[in-house]
Each structure stands twice: as C-alpha cells, then as structure tokens.
Amino acid sequence: MKSTIISIIVAIAIISGAFLLAKDSSLGGTNLPANNVSIIDGKQIIEIRAKGGYQPRKSVARANLPTVLRFDGKGTFDCSLSVRIPSLNISQILSQGEKTDIDLGISKAGNLKGSCGMGMYPFEIEFQS
Amino acid sequence: MAFMKTYIFHVNGMHCQACELMTESEIAGLPYITRVKSSLKNKSMEVVGDFGDKSDKVIAEELSKILAKHGYSLSLEKPEERVNWSDFKIAVPIALAFIALFIGLQKMGIVNLVSVDSVSYGTAFVIGIIASLSTCMAVVGGLVLSMSATFAKEGDRLKPQILFHAGRIISFFILGGIIGMIGSAFTLNTGATFILGLVIGLVMLTLGINLLNIFHSTKRFQLSMPKFISKHALGISKFNHTLTPLIVGVATFFLPCGFTQSMQIYTLGTGGFLEGGFTMLAFALGTFPVLALLSFSSFNINKSKKSGIFFKTAGLVVILFAIFNIINSFVIIGLIPPIFNF
Numbered sequence: 001m002k003s004t005i006i007s008i009i010v011a012i013a014i015i016s017g018a019f020l021l022a023k024d025s026s027l028g029g030t031n032l033p034a035n036n037v038s039i040i041d042g043k044q045i046i047e048i049r050a051k052g053g054y055q056p057r058k059s060v061a062r063a064n065l066p067t068v069l070r071f072d073g074k075g076t077f078d079c080s081l082s083v084r085i086p087s088l089n090i091s092q093i094l095s096q097g098e099k100t101d102i103d104l105g106i107s108k109a110g111n112l113k114g115s116c117g118m119g120m121y122p123f124e125i126e127f128q129s
Numbered sequence: 130m131a132f133m134k135t136y137i138f139h140v141n142g143m144h145c146q147a148c149e150l151m152t153e154s155e156i157a158g159l160p161y162i163t164r165v166k167s168s169l170k171n172k173s174m175e176v177v178g179d180f181g182d183k184s185d186k187v188i189a190e191e192l193s194k195i196l197a198k199h200g201y202s203l204s205l206e207k208p209e210e211r212v213n214w215s216d217f218k219i220a221v222p223i224a225l226a227f228i229a230l231f232i233g234l235q236k237m238g239i240v241n242l243v244s245v246d247s248v249s250y251g252t253a254f255v256i257g258i259i260a261s262l263s264t265c266m267a268v269v270g271g272l273v274l275s276m277s278a279t280f281a282k283e284g285d286r287l288k289p290q291i292l293f294h295a296g297r298i299i300s301f302f303i304l305g306g307i308i309g310m311i312g313s314a315f316t317l318n319t320g321a322t323f324i325l326g327l328v329i330g331l332v333m334l335t336l337g338i339n340l341l342n343i344f345h346s347t348k349r350f351q352l353s354m355p356k357f358i359s360k361h362a363l364g365i366s367k368f369n370h371t372l373t374p375l376i377v378g379v380a381t382f383f384l385p386c387g388f389t390q391s392m393q394i395y396t397l398g399t400g401g402f403l404e405g406g407f408t409m410l411a412f413a414l415g416t417f418p419v420l421a422l423l424s425f426s427s428f429n430i431n432k433s434k435k436s437g438i439f440f441k442t443a444g445l446v447v448i449l450f451a452i453f454n455i456i457n458s459f460v461i462i463g464l465i466p467p468i469f470n471f
Contacts, residue, residue: 007422007426010418010422011419011422014258014262014418014419014422015234015262017258018239018242018255018258018259018262019239019242051240051241052238052240052241075243076243076391077240077243077256077260077387077388077391077392077395078240078243078260078263078387078388078391079240079263079264079386079387079388079390080387081387081390081391081394082387082390082391084319084461086319086461086462086463086464087463089319091318091319093316093390093394096391096394096395113463113466113467115460115461115467116387117322117385117387117390117461118264118268118326118385118386118387118457118461119456119457119458119459119460119461119467119469120264120453120457120460120467120469121467122460122466122467
C-alpha cells in the first residue's frame with residue numbers, strides 16, 4: 001500500500017512537473033488566417049499548422065487546381081511532424097524550422113485524408129468541384 | 130528386482146516453456162528415474178522409474194521437495210484452476226482510470242507544451258518527460274508494462290527491468306551519437322512502420338491476455354523460444370530473461386513514436402558524435418521516470434496478496450494500448466480512416 005501511494009505521488013509530480021517546466025507559452029501558436037486556403041498565380045496553397053495535431057483539422061479547397069500543402073512544423077517535436085497521406089503514398093517528415101511544401105499535383109474532387117506517422121492525429125481536405 | 134512404473138503428476142506453478150526443462154532436469158538427475166517428461170500444455174509430468182513399494186502420494190511429496198526450491202509442487206489431483214473474477218471488480222476501474230488519465234493528458238494538449246527553437250540538453254530532457262506522457266506511452270510504455278509484468282509473473286522482477294532501461298539509455302546515447310556523426314537518421318517507410326506497429330500490437334495483445342490469466346488456451350500462443358533452441362541455450366530460462374529485455378530496450382529507439390523520431394531528426398543536425406549522443410541521452414533520461422514507474426510497479430508484487438489485481442489491471446491496460454496500436458497501424462496504411470482524435 002505504501003508503494004502505491006509513493007507511485008501516485010511520483011506520477012502526480014512528473015505530470016505537474018512537465019506542465020510547470022514547459023510553461024504554456026505555445027498555446028497561441030495557432031494564429032492562422034481564418035481561411036487557410038489561398039490561390040496564388042493559379043496555384044492553390046493550403047496552410048496547415050502541425051503541432052500536437054493539425055489545425056485546421058478540416059480544410060475546404062477547390063478541385064482541379066495544382067495544389068500544395070504547406071505545413072508549418074515550427075518547434076514541433078510530436079508525431080504531427082511526420083505526415084502521412086496513404087491514398088497518395090505520401091510519407092514526409094516536416095522541417096522544424098521552415099515551412100514544408102508537399103505538392104499534391106492537380107487535385108481531384110473528393111476528400112483527402114491524412115494523419116501523423118502514428119495515426120492518431122488526423123486531418124482532412126475536402127476538394128469541391 | 131527393478132520394477133519400472135509410470136506415474137503422472139500434476140505440476141503446480143508450471144507457467145512457462147522453460148519450466149518444462151527446469152522440472153525435467155531436476156528430476157532426471159535422480160538415480161531411480163529412467164525417464165521424465167513435462168508438459169506445459171497439460172501442466173503435468175510423466176515419470177518412469179523404480180520407487181519400490183512407495184505409494185503415489187509419498188512419491189509426489191518426495192519429488193515436490195526437490196522441486197520446491199524452484200517454486201513447483203506435484204500433486205495427484207489436478208489443481209483446481211480458479212479464475213479469480215472478483216479481482217476484476219478492482220482491476221477494471223483502475224485500468225479505466227489509468228486510460229482516462231492517459232486520454233485526459235492528450236486532450237489537455239500535453240504535447241503542445243513543447244515550444245522550443247533551439248534544443249539544449251535541458252530541453253531535450255523536458256521533451257523526454259512530455260514524450261513519455263504522450264501517445265508514445267501506448268507504444269513504449271505499453272511494451273514496458275507488458276514485459277515487466279510478464280517477467281514479474283514468472284518470478285523475475287528486478288534484473289529484466291534494469292537490463293531494459295540500461296539497453297534503452299545506452300543505445301540512445303550510442304545511436305544518437307552515430308546519427309549526429311553521419312548526419313542522417315534511420316527513418317522507417319510506411320510499410321515498415323505498419324509491420325512494426327502491428328507486430329508490437331499483437332505481441333502486447335498476447336502478453337496482455339496472458340496477464341489476465343483467464344484463458345488457459347492462450348498459453349499455447351505464448352511467446353517463447355522453441356524448446357530445441359532453449360535446450361541448447363545454457364541455463365535454461367536465462368536466455369529469455371537477459372537478452373530479450375536488452376534487445377527490446379535497444380529496439381525502442383526505432384519504435385514508432387513521434388517524439389523519438391523528431392528528436393532523431395533534430396539530432397542529425399547537431400553535427401557530432403558527442404552532441405548527438407548527449408541530446409538523445411538527455412531525451413532518454415527524460416522518458417525514464419514514467420517508464421521506470423511503469424516497469425517497477427511490478428516490483429515485489431508477485432508475493433503480495435494483491436498480485437492478482439495488479440496483473441489483471443496491467444493486462445487490461447496493455448490490451449487497450451495494444452488495440453490502440455493495431456488500429457493506428459491500419460490507419461497509417463490507409464486501410465481504415467483515422468479513429469482517434471487527440
């Protein structure tokens with residue numbers, strides 16, 4: 001019983017320690033424009049922030065346009081740094097400094113689903129024709 | 130005149146492949162025994178020998194004395210295999226509370242706490258702590274818990290855990306150093322990640338079900354070396370208990386854990402053996418407190434009256450983590466859409 005109490009105390013100490021040590025300076029990191037899809041020179045750019053998951057989780061874009069996914073993995077160390085889109089056979093590790101572009105080619109109408117390398121952070125892009 | 134007779138005894142405490150060899154080698158050494166054969170499947174032992182006119186009961190007692198030092202005993206009647214269902218009344222809530230804490234930590238966005246532009250050894254350590262509380266716990270922590278609880282159940286508590294952690298920490302330093310030196314990381318492609326994730330999930334599922342101690346048939350799926358190999362490996366069970374945790378410890382470097390991979394990516398830019406090595410070492414040390422808590426939770430539990438509750442709780446947690454890993458493996462190859470949403 002004594003060891004159980006010690007274990008619980010240690011567990012609480014580690015968890016609260018993690019929150020204290022790391023401070024929550026990063027929570028304002030999702031300052032993306034409300035519309036994360038832009039078309040520049042006929043090229044569609046979809047911006048996604050990759051940190052502890054993907055924001056926005058669902059993007060709406062136009063189909064039949066040359067499209068680039070632009071991931072921002074600045075200061076990210078979790079799974080979202082590793083992007084996988086199974087249907088396009090894409091597996092890419094993002095840069096922790098600059099933004100990383102993934103060229104999707106000309107996108108077809110429909111839903112494109114991807115996730116992080118371990119599968120627990122999903123994202124989705126709906127291409128509307 | 131020698132009079133050979135065949136006896137069949139039930140063996141209490143027979144739980145592993147190595148037990149067959151252990152019990153056989155002890156009994157075979159006796160002068161009046163001609164042949165002995167143990168069976169894990171039936172938890173029995175067939176003995177051929179000349180015991181004079183001793184009764185079966187006396188023989189069982191005599192042989193039990195010899196085997197007692199290894200924790201086995203023989204009986205004439207099949208020992209009643211009781212499944213202690215009442216343990217689940219406590220084990221299920223504890224396991225659910227643990228999983229709720231795990232999910233809660235992910236929902237609170239524990240991984241967002243990492244916000245660094247440059248990584249010092251100190252921040253690598255903090256990233257390690259956060260990694261050990263993140264979804265990586267389902268992979269590495271689940272593996273640690275399943276392994277340490279399984280070893281504890283077989284009576285070997287301390288040594289495998291120490292070997293695992295030593296293997297992990299030392300290999301992180303050396304492999305981190307190599308990455309820093311050569312400037313390229315070991316990245317697994319989708320297929321390899323899928324296979325690795327699936328295998329880990331299935332291993333954990335098997336170990337988890339074994340820990341529950343309810344389905345005796347799963348013993349047949351138990352991961353153990355074929356007998357003909359272990360027979361040649363000296364010291365019978367030593368092989369499993371020494372090399373396995375060490376190899377698993379080293380293998381955690383390659384397991385699908387986002388944080389480990391990200392640290393490796395960072396490390397390849399450090400540009401030197403010592404810088405890379407110490408970065409990965411600091412990260413591994415950061416993951417140590419949580420992993421140690423998981424692995425040493427089984428310390429000394431085997432003797433306790435509550436051991437049934439502990440093993441069932443550990444089994445349930447391991448099974449849930451295993452399912453999580455298996456589902457995610459299918460997600461990354463696109464077979465099923467993402468289910469978890471942290």
